[in-house]
Amino acid sequence: MIETNKNYIRQNIAIKRLDGRTYKDFRKLSVETNLIEKAEGSALVTLGETKVLVGVKMDLGTPFPDSGDVGILMTNAERSPIASPEFESGPPNDDTIELARVVDRGIRESGCIDFHKLCIKEGEKVWMVFVDISILNNDGNLFDAAAAGAISALLTAKIPKLNDNGTVNRSEYDGALVVTDLPIMVTTALINGVMVVDPTADEEEVIEGRVHVTSIEAGICAMQKSGSCEFTEEQIMTAIDNSIAMGKELRKQLKKK
């Protein structure tokens, strides 16, 4: 980004952002679910111009040796070059892996999926839930969009039926993937001393660091500080407050689906 523009964003961030928002405003969030029939669950999230598509696939697998009676959740992210000239094709880099793991932590630690219910035969067969995050257009705040997409896709996901011979029948369903809470991630970024919510791609060029906070109704279930910068305790508390406040709002919106 042109240095002049970077300076402009930094200098004005406390008063106004390029798109007219204040530091506490989220862009318009819309979610479309069940658009990929072949997937067990799917959601297309549009946050401003950021577009993230999340698909849920379920498959049979063997449980981990130390937890024979629980199903498995695997979250993967792909930042395809379709979404931005900065994204390179190839195996996920550390940014992409961080995105997948932070979204995963928010879902896993919230307890919203009862993994015991995904056990078919203890020690032998369990359901594996694959959450695949695909970025289609990068205009910033991929973490929150991906997290909203993941939980929306899981909320509307259906468990395939098991045939008598033990194979998966994807044309018939055996109920919904039970999701009892809605973990919502809210990212607050640090720009020139100001804690700013929902940064655009332009703003992400000047952020010093980020705090990702995932909240559920009972409290906070996951957090991540990202970026090579220092945060004061007050700034961390601002990020937590943002997640609680905006989490409530977003949870209401997503529950309506």
Add this chain to the structure above:
Amino acid sequence: MAKLSVKITKKDDKKSVVGTASKSKTVVSKKTEVVEANKAVTKNKLNVIVTVKENNNPVRIVKNVQTVKKTDTRREVEETVIVVPGDLLEDNLNVLAGLGTYRDGSKVYSKYTGLLKKRDHMITVIPLNGVYVPKKGDFVIGEIKSSNFSNWWVDIGTAFNAKLPVMAVPEFIERNADLSKFYKNGDLVFARVDSVTSDPVIPLFMKDRMCRKLYHGRVIDIIPTKVPRLIGREGTMIHLIKDSCKSVINVGQNGRVWVKGGDESLAERAIKMVEMFAYKSGLTDMVSDFLESELKNNKSKVSVSENTKS
């Protein structure tokens, strides 16, 4: 055929009817039936010639609808035709296949998604999207990326950086001087394209009254092919935006627009509006109306740029 709103005043009893007139029969009011409607442009006056039937007698009324600016008149008369690559534009050996078209035998096709322009015996297509293609003399807005002994390297939005030789700037620079003292990395300049050759590295020069460093402000990117529309005929569009927003604005042919001061946010919205509707006619009026209504609404709000440190 475009429809016009016409006010028809009957001389005798000062009655006036307002309605739309087009080539097809249109009933304007119960008593007055429009038989024929034509528009003609003479100099800068737009006349409407309406033949009206009253009591079964055709009465011809010539009405001067409005004195319009040259820019709008031309736009009103020209039809906007959008073409895509492969559209057959003409099958005629006597027609010149201009920019944006290609010839195959007697057929002339469009190369781009763009606006079709037919003038005299030449057909051109103006692309509605695309990267910047430098031309000699273009004013461009660039950012200094680096320098060596004799050149600065400038990013002007082309695949390869342009070069600004030490000899091409107005300042006098001694041998072995530290170039960053004059233009350092990150500085923004308003420069001109010196020449265009097969070498992908474009040389720039700044020995021109208009060329200078640009301090602070911000740069807005628009599609380069829309820059002429943003400037407008004889600068009408850009002056409209500058005056309404009270901003300093420099437009680079490379699609970069530098804005400083005044209501920068409103200027950006106006610029983006021109970019989005560049293909439409009557755009100057649309932007003018938009700026007017926005300024009315904002009268009570404090101009934010006055509070920002520059």
Add this chain to the structure above:
Amino acid sequence: MSGAKRPKEYEKLIVKGKRCDGRKIDELRPLTIKVGVIKRANGSAYVELGKTKVYAAVYGPKELHPRRLVEDDKAVLSVKYSMLAFSVNDRARPGPNRRSTEISKVVKHALEPVIFLEEFPQLNIELIVDIIQADAGTRTAAVIAGSVALANAGIPMKGLVSACAAGKVDGEILLDLNAPEDNFGDSDLPIAMTSTDKKITLMQLDGVMTKAEIQKAIILIRKGNDYIISKQIEALKGVYQ
């Protein structure tokens, strides 16, 4: 292909001239084309061909890396076709494989001939196609979307390129095979054609067909491509209404 064992519901793929999804033998699946859907890109398109759904984006002309791939006298078109993990019945491991590599190549060769590459020497035009749901015909959808994305990006082209497939299923030549027809039919012939002079720029054959059957298929494909081109043009112009 034809050796695959059919599940009960696909025992008969054509009943009284009607296919398993209700179409006639020369009917295309419902086609939707949208333009300018990925704002970050120079040009983009979204295509739905029946249940097959694809996004395409074009970046460039821009600098080409690595430098050893640079061509002095023209631009290089690079195409990357990928299927997203959840786009198929059994989750696909993300990342390129032999199939996606081959399809990227044939899609590149389908589109290159119509691009004025010589106008951008040493540069790169990058086309990325992501298949978000696959139900047969993904490479034809990729060509349809790629062609529109290139035109939307302002790349100079001789014309557009459209593509569709025909194949032999249960003794009949059908246009635009869906997944069951592709899986249990006898052959699949995707063909891409230019809009201006109907020249063929992509052609692959899977399965057995006689020369006469191939000719019959090409007649169906021509009609299909004519319709597709009209939809592509409509989508490109639609931005400016």
